[in-house]
Amino acid sequence: MNIPVRAAEGAEARSPLAAEIGRRRTFAIISHPDAGKTTLTEKLLLFGGAIQLAGQVKAKQNRRTTQSDWMAIEKERGISVVTSVMTFEYDGHVFNLLDTPGHEDFSEDTYRTLTAVDAAVMVIDAAKGIEARTRKLFEVCRLRDIPILTFINKMDRESRDPFDLLDEIEKTLALDTAPVNWPVGRGRDFTGTIDIESGGVRLVEGDAGKAGTLRTMSVPEVAALNPNLDAAAIEEELGLVREACKKFDLESFLEGHLSPVFFGSALKNFGVGDLLDAIGRIAPPPRAQKADKREVAADEKNMTAFVFKIQANMDPNHRDRIAFARLCSGKLVRGMKVKQSRTGKPMALNAPQFFFAKDRSVADEAYAGDVVGIPNHGTLRIGDTLTEGEDLNFVGVPSFAPEILRRVRLPDAMKAKKLKEALQQLAEEGVVQVFRPHDGSPAMVGVVGPLQLDVLRVRLKDEYGLEVNWDVSEFQLARWIAADDPKALETFIRNNGSGIADDLDGDPVFMAKNQFYLDYTRERAPGIIFTDVKDVKSAAKKG
Numbered sequence: 203m204n205i206p207v208r209a210a211e212g213a214e215a216r217s218p219l220a221a222e223i224g225r226r227r228t229f230a231i232i233s234h235p236d237a238g239k240t241t242l243t244e245k246l247l248l249f250g251g252a253i254q255l256a257g258q259v260k261a262k263q264n265r266r267t268t269q270s271d272w273m274a275i276e277k278e279r280g281i282s283v284v285t286s287v288m289t290f291e292y293d294g295h296v297f298n299l300l301d302t303p304g305h306e307d308f309s310e311d312t313y314r315t316l317t318a319v320d321a322a323v324m325v326i327d328a329a330k331g332i333e334a335r336t337r338k339l340f341e342v343c344r345l346r347d348i349p350i351l352t353f354i355n356k357m358d359r360e361s362r363d364p365f366d367l368l369d370e371i372e373k374t375l376a377l378d379t380a381p382v383n384w385p386v387g388r389g390r391d392f393t394g395t396i397d398i399e400s401g402g403v404r405l406v407e408g409d410a411g412k413a414g415t416l417r418t419m420s421v422p423e424v425a426a427l428n429p430n431l432d433a434a435a436i437e438e439e440l441g442l443v444r445e446a447c448k449k450f451d452l453e454s455f456l457e458g459h460l461s462p463v464f465f466g467s468a469l470k471n472f473g474v475g476d477l478l479d480a481i482g483r484i485a486p487p488p489r490a491q492k493a494d495k496r497e498v499a500a501d502e503k504n505m506t507a508f509v510f511k512i513q514a515n516m517d518p519n520h521r522d523r524i525a526f527a528r529l530c531s532g533k534l535v536r537g538m539k540v541k542q543s544r545t546g547k548p549m550a551l552n553a554p555q556f557f558f559a560k561d562r563s564v565a566d567e568a569y570a571g572d573v574v575g576i577p578n579h580g581t582l583r584i585g586d587t588l589t590e591g592e593d594l595n596f597v598g599v600p601s602f603a604p605e606i607l608r609r610v611r612l613p614d615a616m617k618a619k620k621l622k623e624a625l626q627q628l629a630e631e632g633v634v635q636v637f638r639p640h641d642g643s644p645a646m647v648g649v650v651g652p653l654q655l656d657v658l659r660v661r662l663k664d665e666y667g668l669e670v671n672w673d674v675s676e677f678q679l680a681r682w683i684a685a686d687d688p689k690a691l692e693t694f695i696r697n698n699g700s701g702i703a704d705d706l707d708g709d710p711v712f713m714a715k716n717q718f719y720l721d722y723t724r725e726r727a728p729g730i731i732f733t734d735v736k737d738v739k740s741a742a743k744k745g
């Protein structure tokens with residue numbers, strides 16, 4: 203493998219802070235639902251020594267479930283609903299791994315997670331190739347210039363031709379590919395992989411969970427392991443790969459133009475170690491982050507961070523809320539005082555934590571690139587910036603206009619106050635959006651997809667003891683509204699009374715019965731800007 207070793211020596215010579223930051227790797231695992239992200243995550247943790255025994259997605263009775271699908275609803279359905287954060291150390295690197303949900307109904311969570319990472323692993327199901335969600339997520343990565351490593355998973359099953367798969371990635375994503383290893387045999391005959399550069403071999407039987415030194419075996423020796431393999435055909439294929447495929451190039455990878463491709467099977471724990479090694483070697487250390495006033499470099503002395511995710515009720519025994527913050531620069535020390543930019547108020551970070559899915563440990567110190575959980579009681583919001591005093595706001599955490607609006611019906615009217623609190627908390631967490639109509643009618647919830655409503659219902663019941671129903675609303679669409687001229691906005695709001703609601707931050711939204719009505723209104727309201735994506739971080743600034 204001609205993947206260069208990243209020199210850490212330079213960093214150490216610069217300063218201890220730069221050395222710590224230089225060894226951080228913060229990455230997300232993304233893909234279409236079911237491609238194997240959570241299974242791969244579990245095996246990466248196993249490989250990194252962070253767990254001793256790997257669990258299964260949708261485990262049968264008495265079997266271990268995975269670390270990252272920890273919520274009851276995730277275990278029941280065998281899908282991921284929220285992003286899980288896992289921090290672990292392996293081979294001199296500190297990895298912050300974020301396992302995202304693939305289902306489009308939970309895409310807001312995934313998009314926000316992508317604002318917090320420096321690289322992504324794109325998992326592709328070898329039988330299916332590029333699927334709709336993969337394409338969409340890839341586009342988000344490209345917008346943010348996030349370099350991507352590709353893991354072609356489920357090679358133990360019947361799969362498509364590897365050349366076809368590479369061709370599809372190149373054509374549909376306009377992304378160059380550089381295979382690092384090449385599969386020998388398909389499906390039941392999948393025998394192992396051959397490293398393109400060195401010719402070293404890894405066998406499915408015997409080398410699962412391994413990385414580093416490869417076996418020295420000739421192609422005929424590998425082919426002899428399975429009667430269905432043909433040495434000449436394998437040689438020919440490898441020749442073609444070496445001639446026709448691009449070579450790995452670090453610069454093009456870091457610029458997001460080329461992706462190294464690994465073939466493997468997460469289920470069989472095969473090819474996973476090589477992937478983790480590669481992330482350590484080639485994935486970039488924490489990148490500079492854009493803020494409203496300037497760009498913040500990771501190795502600046504002062505600590506800065508932004509909140510990209512809130513999770514409430516992780517531990518049913520305490521009603522706690524965890525704000526997940528990505529450190530953008532400097533060093534966090536437990537107990538330090540920071541300023542919350544949105545409110546200008548100071549807060550003490552007395553109990554920052556590293557997360558390991560649901561489990562946690564106290565973070566005495568953390569560095570740029572790390573993701574830490576900050577327990578709080580609702581002070582911190584998605585998009586908030588924390589600094590050591592500088593007046594600064596990171597930009598770019600998105601919120602999307604909902605595709606579905608429902609009115610909340612609460613059979614037990616005595617619990618209205620509790621419902622209001624619960625909705626507020628879950629909206630701050632980003633589970634749903636809540637809109638409070640100006641005309642005083644019951645709150646509306648907005649979601650990107652129907653599964654979010656299921657999750658909301660289950661969580662309201664399990665975590666707050668509230669049984670609710672949804673009423674179809676007369677409104678179908680919601681758009682944030684703004685205007686350069688505050689008077690014009692005021693007039694528009696007054697004239698559209700019952701179609702106006704406030705979101706969580708108090709920003710006004712216009713609700714429309716349908717697209718036609720939205721367009722009609724828009725045409726007649728010059729000067730009013732309607733948007734379907736809100737930048738939560740810059741909204742946070744307005745307070």
Ligand SMILES: Nc1nc2c(ncn2[C@@H]2O[C@H](COP(=O)(O)OP(=O)(O)OP(=O)(O)O)[C@@H](O)[C@H]2O)c(=O)[nH]1
Pocket residue numbers: 233234235236237238239240241242259280281282283302303304305355356357358359466467468469470
């Ligand atoms: N045969 C085979 N099955 C696999 C492999 N990796 C994952 N699976 C199975 O594929 C299914 C989906 O795996 P998950 O890891 O939950 O996929 P995911 O991408 O996390 O799914 P979401 O988070 O819901 O989007 C599970 O039944 C896994 O056991 C593999 O390498 N080979």
Ligand SMILES: [Mg+2]
Pocket residue numbers: 239240241271281282301302303304
């Ligand atoms: Mg998953």
